[in-house]
Structures are given as structure tokens and as C-alpha cells.
Amino acid sequence: RALSGASGREAVASRENITLPPPDSGAPALPRRARARVEGVSPFTTPNSDFYRVDTGLVVPKVDATAWRLRIHGEGVTREKTLTFDDLLRRELIERDITLTCVSNEVGGPYVGNARWIGVRLADLLEECGVRPPSAGGPADQLVARSVDGMTIGSPVEDVMDGRDAMLAVGMNGEPLPFDHGFPVRMVVPGLYGYVSACKWIEDIELTTFDSYDAYWVKRGWAREAPIKTQSRIDTPKPFARPKADTVMVAGVAWAQHRGIDKVEIRVDDGPWEEAVLAAEDSRDTWRQWSYAWRATKGGHTLTVRATDRTGEVQTDRRTRTVPDGASGRHSVVVTVD
Numbered sequence: 001r002a003l004s005g006a007s008g009r010e011a012v013a014s015r016e017n018i019t020l021p022p023p024d025s026g027a028p029a030l031p032r033r034a035r036a037r038v039e040g041v042s043p044f045t046t047p048n049s050d051f052y053r054v055d056t057g058l059v060v061p062k063v064d065a066t067a068w069r070l071r072i073h074g075e076g077v078t079r080e081k082t083l084t085f086d087d088l089l090r091r092e093l094i095e096r097d098i099t100l101t102c103v104s105n106e107v108g109g110p111y112v113g114n115a116r117w118i119g120v121r122l123a124d125l126l127e128e129c130g131v132r133p134p135s136a137g138g139p140a141d142q143l144v145a146r147s148v149d150g151m152t153i154g155s156p157v158e159d160v161m162d163g164r165d166a167m168l169a170v171g172m173n174g175e176p177l178p179f180d181h182g183f184p185v186r187m188v189v190p191g192l193y194g195y196v197s198a199c200k201w202i203e204d205i206e207l208t209t210f211d212s213y214d215a216y217w218v219k220r221g222w223a224r225e226a227p228i229k230t231q232s233r234i235d236t237p238k239p240f241a242r243p244k245a246d247t248v249m250v251a252g253v254a255w256a257q258h259r260g261i262d263k264v265e266i267r268v269d270d271g272p273w274e275e276a277v278l279a280a281e282d283s284r285d286t287w288r289q290w291s292y293a294w295r296a297t298k299g300g301h302t303l304t305v306r307a308t309d310r311t312g313e314v315q316t317d318r319r320t321r322t323v324p325d326g327a328s329g330r331h332s333v334v335v336t337v338d
Helices: 005-016 085-089 122-128
Strands: 069-074 081-084 094-101 112-121 142-147 152-156 167-172 186-188 202-208 231-236 247-255 261-268 288-295 299-309 332-337
Touching (some): 081 085, 081 122, 085 167, 094 167, 112 122, 122 167, 247 261, 247 299, 261 288
Parallel strands (some): 069 202
Antiparallel strands (some): 069 081, 112 167, 142 202, 167 186, 231 247, 299 332
8 A cells, every 4th residue: 555655656557557347237227317408407427526525634545456455354254355456356346326425515515426336245245254234143233444544434234235235346437446536445335424434445344333433433423323314406506696587497416315316396485395307317326416497587586495205204494514414404595586
């Protein structure tokens, strides 16, 4: 592993020399109407260069893939494993579109993005190590992932092994992971905020319990478990825009990973909630674009959005801070129609 200097150059060379094999289980084809086709709405797939990044370190680790190793050990592990990068590439690879969200994302904030990930199912590796989830009598309820920079992230073993597409990712949007996003290997777990699932530059997985160990952010007052909350965002019009009195397209994205979005509604000022048009769903692990044709009248107006997920839960209007388990509330923008 390396952070800079000559070893950093070796890490760059190792990435340049990687050709990702085609996935054994490719991502399903996008539905024809998965894109809202409204100017100003976030693209369905977030380019790597635009994907949000929230790290604690000032230096991005540069890890040489040829020297990288991952150890899996701990409670309930009957067969420890140490894996190389090539070991992962020789395994069955899956490809999935998955939306990630940072717990520090404020209502209407930018720390959410959707990418096409390629990797190895984490549950398969754990099962080969003899790991059983708590529901099957396993002694460990927490998976602690450790990064080369010392970060620790704790995930519920039950969630990682419940059939969702939790993976050790090696690729992002058709290329090896960028260094900023965890090269050579990172964790991706649909439905959980990043601080309890998305370990970048991973080098160690230990099975343990929540009672016996608190990961980095938990020690600093954040919740041990943090499923992503149902949220929606208005991308267009922007706050304080001055559209003309005419039909104005209001559009954005909504997400409730691993539950899916069932409905999005818009309210103008204190009027009734009106249903928006949802783009087709790719999967319950991705965000959905939405749009609403608003017949705008002159004057100042407040536009508010709310989403309903597939469990029937309506996005709450109760505002909470990001600490301890993610912000809640509804996103609004104020515009003046000329």
C-alpha cells in the first residue's frame, strides 16, 4: 500500500494496467423511460468526476493493486481468507446501478449520486469463510471494515447477507475505481448511509459485535445503524430563479434505496399536493427522476417536494439535523415568476 512518492507512481501504473473482465451478471438494461429528459435535472448516472466525495483524510491513498491484500477474520469465521486483487477479478463479478448517499447530506443537498458498480458479492465471500448472519445463529452482528488510512466502518452483518447486492467493488461506471473513490477495492451496500457501509481503500474485514466495538463515526456520536431515509430534491428551477409566467418544468430526483420510490408530489405555496410524473424505475436501489409541469403565475412562490417509498412511508416534514442518523424534512425552493 502507499500514500505518495515512488510507491504512489506504482499505484498509478497498477491502475492503468488493469482491464476489468466483463461481469458474469450484468446490470439490467435501463428502462426506456428511466430518464425524465428535463433540462437541469441530475443525470441518471453520475459521472465519476462529479460523484460526491466525503473523506476524513487530507491525502487520497494511492494503493498498488499488485500489492493489495484483504484479510477476512473474526467471530464466526471458520475459514479465514486473505485475498489479492487478482483473486477478486477471477471470481464471479456482478454489475449493478446503485445510488449512494452520505449521512452528512442536508435536505436538498448534493451528497448523493448514482453509479454503475462492478464487484464481487460480499455475502458469497463471507459464506465461504463460514460466516452466518445473526438470523441463522451467527455470533457476529457487525462487520468492521478497515481502510489503509485507518478509517473503520461498521455494517450490520444481517444487511450485508440478506440478499441485497452488497459488494466489494472494483469498478465504477465502466472503469477501475478512481483513487478518490477507493481504488483498488471498496465496499458498496445498497440502502445504508456511507459511514456504515462504504469503506474505501479497504484492507481488512473483521466480524465482531456492536456491543464490543464502535467504529470511527459511532465513537463521535453517530448512530450504529443507519438505513437511508426517504428523500427527494428539486433540481430545477434553482432557488431564486425568475421564470416567465408560463408552463415551468419542475424536476428532480428522489431516493429510498432498497425500498424504492412509489410516488413524488409537488406543492405550490400552501396549495394541494399534486402528483409528479415519475421516470421508470431501474431498481429499488437507484434514485428516480421526476417532473411536474407547473402553470406558473406571476409573483413569489414556494415549491415543495415530498416522496413516498414502496413501504408506504411518506417523507416527513419534520426537520432534523444530520446527526445522529441522517437529516429529514422536505426540500423547498423559492422562485419569483415574472
